[in-house]
Amino acid sequence: MTATEVILDPTKRGYWTSDQDVRWCPGCGDYGILAAMQMMHTDLDVKREDTVFVSGIGCAARFPYYMSTYGMHSIHGRAPAIATGLAVARPDLHVWVVGGDGDMLSIGGNHLIHALRRNVNLTILLFNNRIYGLTKGQYSPTSEVGKVTKSTPHGSIDPPFNPISVALGAGATFVARTHDLDRKHMMATFKRAHEHRGAALVEIFQNCNVFNDGAYDNILKRDVRSDKLIDLTHGEPIVFGAEGDKGIMLVDGEATVVNVADVGTDALLVHDETRPEPTVPFAIGRLTEESSGVTPVGVFRSVQAPEYTSAVNDQLVAANAEQGPGDLDALLRSGATWTVD
Amino acid sequence: MTATEVILDPTKRGYWTSDQDVRWCPGCGDYGILAAMQMMHTDLDVKREDTVFVSGIGCAARFPYYMSTYGMHSIHGRAPAIATGLAVARPDLHVWVVGGDGDMLSIGGNHLIHALRRNVNLTILLFNNRIYGLTKGQYSPTSEVGKVTKSTPHGSIDPPFNPISVALGAGATFVARTHDLDRKHMMATFKRAHEHRGAALVEIFQNCNVFNDGAYDNILKRDVRSDKLIDLTHGEPIVFGAEGDKGIMLVDGEATVVNVADVGTDALLVHDETRPEPTVPFAIGRLTEESSGVTPVGVFRSVQAPEYTSAVNDQLVAANAEQGPGDLDALLRSGATWTVD
Amino acid sequence: MTDTASRPVEPDVLDRVVIRFAGDSGDGMQLTGDRFTSASALAGNDLATLPEFPAEIRAPQGTLAGVSAFQVHISDHDIHTPGDAPDVLVAMNPAALKSQLDRLPMGGTVILNGDAFDERNLTKCGYEVDPRSDDTLTGYRVHDVPMTSLTVGATADLDVKKRDAERSKNFFALGLVSWMFSRPLEPTLEWIEDKFGKRPEVVAANTAAFKAGHAYGETAEVFGNPKKVEAAPQEPGTYTNIMGNQALAWGMVAAGQLAKLPVFLGSYPITPASDILHELSNHKNFGVRTFQAEDEIAAAGSAVGAAFGGHLAFTTSSGPGIALKGETIGLAVSMELPMVIIDVQRGGPSTGLPTKTEASDLMLALHGRHGEAPMPVVAAHSPSDCFFAAIEASRLALKYRTPVLLMTDGYLATGSEPWKLPDVADLPDISVEFATEPNMTDEDGNAQFWPFLRDETTLARPWAVPGTPGLEHRIGGLEKADGTGNVSYDPANHGHMTDLREAKVAGIAADISGPVTDLIDGASIAVVGWGSTLGSITSAVDRCRAQGLPVDRIHLTHLAPMHTGLGDLLSRYETVLVPELNKGQLVKVLRAEYLVDAKPISKVIGLPFTASELVEAIRTAAGLAPTIDLTNGASA
Amino acid sequence: MTDTASRPVEPDVLDRVVIRFAGDSGDGMQLTGDRFTSASALAGNDLATLPEFPAEIRAPQGTLAGVSAFQVHISDHDIHTPGDAPDVLVAMNPAALKSQLDRLPMGGTVILNGDAFDERNLTKCGYEVDPRSDDTLTGYRVHDVPMTSLTVGATADLDVKKRDAERSKNFFALGLVSWMFSRPLEPTLEWIEDKFGKRPEVVAANTAAFKAGHAYGETAEVFGNPKKVEAAPQEPGTYTNIMGNQALAWGMVAAGQLAKLPVFLGSYPITPASDILHELSNHKNFGVRTFQAEDEIAAAGSAVGAAFGGHLAFTTSSGPGIALKGETIGLAVSMELPMVIIDVQRGGPSTGLPTKTEASDLMLALHGRHGEAPMPVVAAHSPSDCFFAAIEASRLALKYRTPVLLMTDGYLATGSEPWKLPDVADLPDISVEFATEPNMTDEDGNAQFWPFLRDETTLARPWAVPGTPGLEHRIGGLEKADGTGNVSYDPANHGHMTDLREAKVAGIAADISGPVTDLIDGASIAVVGWGSTLGSITSAVDRCRAQGLPVDRIHLTHLAPMHTGLGDLLSRYETVLVPELNKGQLVKVLRAEYLVDAKPISKVIGLPFTASELVEAIRTAAGLAPTIDLTNGASA
């Protein structure tokens, strides 16, 4: 931790930057995510010492080393569980969780869905490059069917998870998606996630230029992006396309791509993040490159619900109020006792 | 394995019954499930030796001991993973997986969702008594909020999983629900699940009369059942109520309880298990005692999709066709070699 | 009723007695045993208990598999075990009789619930002939009491259904035995009131049954004089009867108080550890947070997170869970974070015998992590010692910033003993300081924080918790550069850090007391133990000495690092015997460490050693008695 | 060009040489080393290699952390290690020079890529002054070659961009070194064609660069005579150059063939074990199924399932994954199912040094399960021995129906050596029979199947796989009654089964060969090793003997059970030394087992022993040389 320069202004990116050399491959999408996170923090009213990044293992999981906050680079898959313990113990902190698609959805899938179910106050970033980067390119639970990798020389045969579906299925109260090519969108999304009280999951499309280069090219390339990417905006009808000529409508319960000209703007689905039920966000989440050729980004769902760490605290406060502060001597004498003189 | 009587007729329940004493508490819902399973088998054209029950640990997980098939009572939470290995190795077998809500959704949640995602040919039974039975009554990930148990004397604070939502979120191709009080319904549901090629999940509402007695009373008691329970029938509009006077309609994408008289039968949602997208089954799955006062049972989703173990096998066959059968000597010489005389 | 009944009788005085209650798991035998124990504790006896119950929640009624038993040893002097063999066996049904009778020595007393000996029950447990009618019971003093019907009779006036009334029969048995051993009635009557207060009909039925049992003893004339075991001479003080898991939970609460830190427990239920979670969950007013995780890995992980956040963090489990936690514990070793992992051992391997005791996880505790991952291991040796062991494990964890494994077992967890309550003021201060200031200056004079700059004496690194400005740092499981804690792949640094981690744990040897020894002049045999065997070993060594054998007793309270001077001590003996409820795990460690020809005495049948087994084994080693094979329980 | 260039020169003959290629991880050093190795293997040298690479995929270019190196030792005689110190160091950039130079003894040759020594690169790795211009390189033979520009020049006529052309500079280096050591050009030219055939521009650039490097050596007149290392005398036969992970994967395929069973591998990627999964995934035509599971527990679980289904089941991982698999392995121990767990060890604890070698999981392998869960542990001792070790582990697993742990490490996994291919017909038949018939008759004469009725000799239980009519049975992790396999809570049965499981594994001692010994008359020092240290120990013992020291060499191939007679053998020596890439794990086992005062020689810096370190250590133990501290790598 040899800081050569000491930056004391939290509105400067340097304040949020640690002194460690960043060690991702040149060109890796992780750089952009890091920059967005540091920049986003210049905009927040939080203190460096009150923020903790907890990660698992993988390229993505190197993230905490590069933030000047507290951090833990733990073990593969367990970051949501470790972060839960930290957040329960210390509800005063801002706890972020960072991991890759392997870390969070393969080995760590269970901890992830339980953190989401419990609605623990964590901001969880899933760096989805649809590959195992750190172990040099095996397929992951988000790799498309037929993926040829070192471990699947004949092509993978299992369908991928849709992380949005998994999160909504688990009961997540905040679910969003962004991508590593749009710093502004990332910053806005991270900020929303950070503001959410409860568990917030952000899937980030991230390019691994070494082992899965161009995984998102067919939705993110400049020339196709406007026809492929849907930016969800709360309260607005869902439209997209360079000319805003396409939209999403609920047809028979399913989110469906339509020409605005054919159906009229009023028929379009108005995006409402705050619906109490996750069904419509789920419907929107089913829009994928494979299913419909389009991919929504932005906030799918954001609802308020009792938060876990506060509820834990409330029980402590209530117990204190009811039983009085703990008295060790009284505890030891709380069973039947007898006295020998 | 001291069989006193040898029953050789597979259409008799006894053929499917092992010689072990059943050791659940008197009155436990597990008895009814076992009976339904054994009875259902009398109706199948399968051989005892080709069937395997794999379970984890818990009261439910005792199940394999009582079937006269092959079986494994493994370790807590790992049955889906073990069964996956068995099914991949032996696609000729009928592999069942049995576990409780703790076994399958707490410690085993990740293996469950991955088995569902991969669409491994397994028939998975989730005995949901919303409690840890074997360890004497701690709350589980399906216990309702506020549950007072040994480990939550002040009431639990985390919202439960909805197993139907979790399964659909994970991409399950077959999802159903039944309950321990209706043997016929169980048998029909088990049979449908058994016939499904791919991963089939059946949630079974099961009463634990010792630690969570009456968990389902308010939907299953005779006098309320017809108003509370919806039996899903493929191809039929979803109606319920003693008089068939209530129904389910998609309102703004969400499954909603309506009076048939108010909306007319044509407006009702016609249940279609086979929709390629899981969105509408998901919507139906959101109907719960808590959300809407009603609870659907039956098959939520049943779609055909490539099955994992067959795909594994196909790759073996293809490799054989392309490369010829493996030749060990040739393998050893497949790199650069040199000869010393 | 005859006159004699009302004549106050002077009870016969006994110095000790062992009573075993046995019945169907639905019969409430654990409760019965518990109540008798409490009443005896209040009467001032020394005592020790051994509950035994089946793995099923409720095995089929009336079968051998469904038998639940509770043995209690009460005494007017200091005792250490629940007794080798019962003097009195209460058998509530034929299965209980069948499965337990061979534990009762000839001449012992059997009290049967005659009503339960019907055709159906006899068949269920495989009696072809009623054992009361053949020579099965020859040589025993048998009391055949129609407990069920007497209970029903006693409750006839009450507004309870017959089936419900029958369920009170264990209170009849308790009343009868209470009379036989002159236990006061009041504590139990009060307890019934307390426990069932919300259901008055149950209070009434249990009270009636209990009193009826007592009256039956007084009246029936067949039981002879009542017996009495006087109070044991006890040091002055206030006592309570305590079970191991409860003592452990209280110890965790105490450790938090003594450390001035909030307590966090991350746990996943498992027999026989769950009760620690249950007990602790009741003490939220101490600022205790309990978290039931989705699995054991998450439980351990959450404790790591809480420790990073500055809590006194615990995770509790039994063997299968401890095996799962290995990788996470390794992370704590690498990050040098304080936490306590508690292993309440049970019969293995795999699911094994989940409700039975065993001490076969020692090697797992010492070595169950990949890489060189040394950490301290502490063991409790009696139910009440669990309290102090929790504090000691916490002290080491906090002071040395290391995970610590604390070993107990099913026997300690569910067994109980009278405990003289410590004066809270005498408990040690185990508080440590968080880092609050930078601890280094860089070349340019800037203040820095080095998370791996160690204390020179303890080699502990600073514990800087989030929220502390200026000490922001990142740690992880990759190798860290000495001092700065930055990731380092430098070969020499790795060797150095490996040495430092080893030295830190080894250095703890200078900071621990023990072993617990009882040495005599000229002893040539040492009996070395650890954990729950202390009671049995103490009794056995006392008896051996009474027989003239020159035996010393050495009990380890810390398994890693080993006690300083232990090697020298052991080298003095001709014979070193190591009784363990495993196949010889500590013995391996002692041999490797000290090259002493230590010999195992093994027992792996799910039950603790009896003192007489150990006496036999020690005599055999001394060339005085024939060999016995304890492992197979042949002599048990 | 001058005339001399075309004059055929007679190379100087060397008996051995060690070359170390070092550069940025993006520079293709592993590939370069690999090619040089292959060409040398084809030329008939004996050889051994040591790749070293950073944990990051691509650490920042030009930094010390980004340096990747490959050391190869080629020889005209039998050698055992990749060489203690290089004779030639090829440094493609300043960081490579800075991090590697201290390995090169004075007088060694340095070949630099001078083009890389610009301001930026110098600063990046902390050189304040260009090391070529101060006395950094004094005492070395330095060749400063502008490799990048020469490569660009050589490819100028081709249709490749400058940046792409620069990437071929490693082939320039390879060409130069190939000339220096008289390697034939053809194999590498062919290989370039083969490997990059699909991209003709890459073939052209690499070919041009390679030839240019070669020509530069011939032309530049500064390199003196080329050197040559003659072919080593090798037994007649066909050879291939093999890496450990590949040999292991082939051994798994072979085991399936020899067992006549389909192979199943359940695995989760982890360095350095992943390549086994990769390699095996290419051999589906052998009926091999590979399953990339969601985690290590599922990987092990899937193997348990496949084993139950009658497959030869494997699971592969490294330390962190092995720690996670403990509970599942315990289940296999309890159910007595055959499977092989492979641990490719790496630096620990926790994530540790993931790309470095270490052998610190031995105690985890022996003891990393709860309860008494004995199982065999086998270790491979050279890259090619991984092949045979896989077959041996499979043989034991199948024959004794037990999980077996097979230990290798990062050094074996990625290291290579020439391997004389075995005759497939000479490989052992390891097939076993599935049960097909009932094996018991009940009182009523009904045929029954008892899944725990053991073979009297091996104590193995029958393996009845689903699909076999009449043998339906249920097994699990609860304790089983001897014979029937039904769940049993009977105390004596548990003791008995514990003994049986122990005896079964102990009995394997009679069925294994080894240890690998090299004994001389009158030796008073034994050097006992296991695993990948065989090469270093062999060289060291040979050198010690050459110095007149009476040293024997004993290498264990099985760690559990131990080799029969090992205790007697060890008791013969005055001094028993145990070199290990850990803090003394085997030494603990030997001391505990045989009460022999074995002494550790430890090295835990992520690198294998060099022979000279071991010679020093042995001499020290013999009182002949000063102590050196290997652990900190001070002398490495």
Ligand SMILES: Cc1ncc(C[n+]2csc(CCOP(=O)(O)OP(=O)(O)O)c2C)c(N)n1
């Ligand atoms: C217990 C354990 N298992 C496996 C590994 C090896 N491992 C490290 S990272 C990783 C997956 C990396 O993929 P992902 O999580 O998607 O992150 P990325 O590198 O792509 O950012 C694996 C399998 C490990 N370190 N620990």
Ligand SMILES: Cc1ncc(C[n+]2csc(CCOP(=O)(O)OP(=O)(O)O)c2C)c(N)n1
């Ligand atoms: C690794 C491990 N952790 C914990 C346990 C203890 N345990 C056994 S069953 C069980 C949960 C039982 O609940 P559930 O799965 O819902 O089954 P039920 O008994 O309710 O049928 C637990 C926690 C165990 N046996 N192994």
Ligand code: SF4
């Ligand atoms: S391997 Fe891929 S994900 Fe990892 S650092 Fe390199 S480019 Fe990024």
Ligand code: SF4
């Ligand atoms: S505890 Fe509950 S689930 Fe278990 S056997 Fe008894 S009634 Fe059934």
Ligand SMILES: [Mg+2]
């Ligand atoms: Mg990834």
Ligand SMILES: [Mg+2]
């Ligand atoms: Mg349950």
